[in-house]
Amino acid sequence: xxxxxxxxxxxxxxxxxxxxxxxxxxxxxxxxxxxxxxxxxxxxxxxxxxxxxxxxxxxxxxxxxxxxxxxxxxxxxxxxxxxxxxxxxxxxxxxxxxxxxxxxxxxxxxxxxxxxxxxxxxx
Numbered sequence: 001x002x003x004x005x006x007x008x009x010x011x012x013x014x015x016x017x018x019x020x021x022x023x024x025x026x027x028x029x030x031x032x033x034x035x036x037x038x039x040x041x042x043x044x045x046x047x048x049x050x051x052x053x054x055x056x057x058x059x060x061x062x063x064x065x066x067x068x069x070x071x072x073x074x075x076x077x078x079x080x081x082x083x084x085x086x087x088x089x090x091x092x093x094x095x096x097x098x099x100x101x102x103x104x105x106x107x108x109x110x111x112x113x114x115x116x117x118x119x120x121x122x123x
Contacts, residue, residue: 024108028117031084031110041081043073045096046088046114054118056086064092070099079104086110086117 045064062073085093
């Protein structure tokens with residue numbers, strides 16, 4: 001019994017302590033302050049259908065679900081500046097952060113995504 005618990009704990013530590021740093025995050029309120037201060041490299045990773053329902057004015061676009069997402073995203077971005085990513089809720093943009101981080105970009109995931117941004121429009 002003790003041996004199986006030890007093995008389970010070691011497995012957990014191995015899987016969860018692999019040296020990868022979690023993505024940096026920012027709230028939509030913090031993003032609004034940054035956008036008001038000046039130019040921010042902002043990438044919307046939602047689908048065209050989602051974007052038709054609204055988007056943040058200065059955002060660049062690259063559909064996370066497209067086969068060539070990585071190429072479309074990286075050709076638009078400047079590696080010397082941080083990249084703020086958002087999707088509908090924050091899940092896809094978190095995955096996109098991993099892809100771009102592996103390509104050498106400094107990435108920040110916008111928590112709550114466009115859904116949160118839109119809910120705060122009149123605040």
